[in-house]
Amino acid sequence: AQSVTQPDIHITVSEGASLELRCNYSYGATPYLFWYVQSPGQGLQLLLKYFSGDTLVQGIKGFEAEFKRSQSSFNLRKPSVHWSDAAEYFCAVGGSGGGADGLTFGKGTHLIIQP
Amino acid sequence: ETGVTQSPTHLIKTRGQQVTLRCSSQSGHNTVSWYQQALGQGPQFIFQYYREEENGRGNFPPRFSGLQFPNYSSELNVNALELDDSALYLCASSPPPLAGVGETQYFGPGTRLLVL
Numbered sequence: 001a002q003s004v005t006q007p008d009i010h011i012t013v014s015e016g017a018s019l020e021l022r023c024n025y026s027y028g029a030t031p032y033l034f035w036y037v038q039s040p041g042q043g044l045q046l047l048l049k050y051f052s053g054d055t056l057v058q059g060i061k062g063f064e065a066e067f068k069r070s071q072s073s074f075n076l077r078k079p080s081v082h083w084s085d086a087a088e089y090f091c092a093v094g095g096s097g098g099g100a101d102g103l104t105f106g107k108g109t110h111l112i113i114q115p
Numbered sequence: 116e117t118g119v120t121q122s123p124t125h126l127i128k129t130r131g132q133q134v135t136l137r138c139s140s141q142s143g144h145n146t147v148s149w150y151q152q153a154l155g156q157g158p159q160f161i162f163q164y165y166r167e168e169e170n171g172r173g174n175f176p177p178r179f180s181g182l183q184f185p186n187y188s189s190e191l192n193v194n195a196l197e198l199d200d201s202a203l204y205l206c207a208s209s210p211p212p213l214a215g216v217g218e219t220q221y222f223g224p225g226t227r228l229l230v231l
Contacts, residue, residue: 004157036222043119043205044158044222090157094218100171102148102160103220 002027004091006106013081014114021076021109023091033074034092034103035065044090050074061085086113117142119208119223127229128196136191136226138206146209147189148220149181153202164189193228201230 003026013019025031032051036044048059055067065076074091088110092103120139128134140147146165150158160173164183178194187208193200204227207220 032218034219041227043121043224044207046219046221049219092157094220100163100165102150102163102171102173103158104160105157107155107157 002031002093002095002101002104004093004104004106006089006091006109008109009107010110010112012112012114015083016080019076019078019081019085019111021089021091021111023074023076023106024072025074025091025093026072027093027095029095032094033065033067034094035059035063035074035076036090036092036105038088038090038108040087047076047089081111081113083113083115086111119144119206119221121204121206121223121226123226124224125227125229127231129231130196130198132196132230133192133194134196134228136193136204136206136228138189138191138208138223140187140189140206140208141210141221144208144210144221145187146211146218147183147187148207148209149189149191150205150207151175151200151202152205152225153199158205161191196230198230201228203227 005024034049035047050067088108090108092105094103122137148163149161152158161175163171167183180192182190203225205225207222209218
């Protein structure tokens with residue numbers, strides 16, 4: 001069965017500092033990997049996705065993520081965070097089965113930005 | 116281009132009642148998926164509809180059912196509501212699949228359901 005682990009429940013970062021959010025996945029075949037962001041009371045916004053090819057993917061709002069198959073990881077990074085980045089971040093894995101199994105999400109990492 | 120919309124935004128029901136939640140998919144998207152997000156948790160997959168048929172289901176009981184209409188909009192119905200059904204219900208739509216490309220799901224704002 002597929003699973004996603006986000007080891008950090010909360011992360012506090014100073015504004016302007018760099019950020020890395022960890023994500024480890026378990027999936028039996030080629031995974032499709034996603035990062036979504038959720039602001040309080042809102043739905044999920046897609047930040048970036050990895051399907052194949054270049055293992056470093058760029059997303060919106062200055063985020064990037066690197067797929068490392070050997071470590072089963074897909075960590076999210078940003079070189080300099082802004083106060084508006086404070087939100088809940090979810091890593092998700094899906095398969096090549098046309099989505100019929102749905103996406104499997106981690107429990108999320110709550111990002112707090114210190115002024 | 117209109118994104119995924121859901122209605123209502125909030126809903127309060129009592130235990131044992133039935134509820135219907137609605138979702139309009141993004142233009143050009145023919146697949147709709149539903150997720151349940153309990154407080155402090157990640158979303159959990161309920162089911163997916165494609166061409167008006169359920170084509171995938173997560174670990175949810177049969178009292179969770181759905182429909183997809185010819186215009187690709189969708190409903191989620193929950194019968195015999197339980198207290199644990201209190202959650203944010205998210206709808207996501209996806210464009211027609213392309214060979215060799217994974218499916219990207221685009222989410223609506225959700226419906227927050229409170230069961231008393």
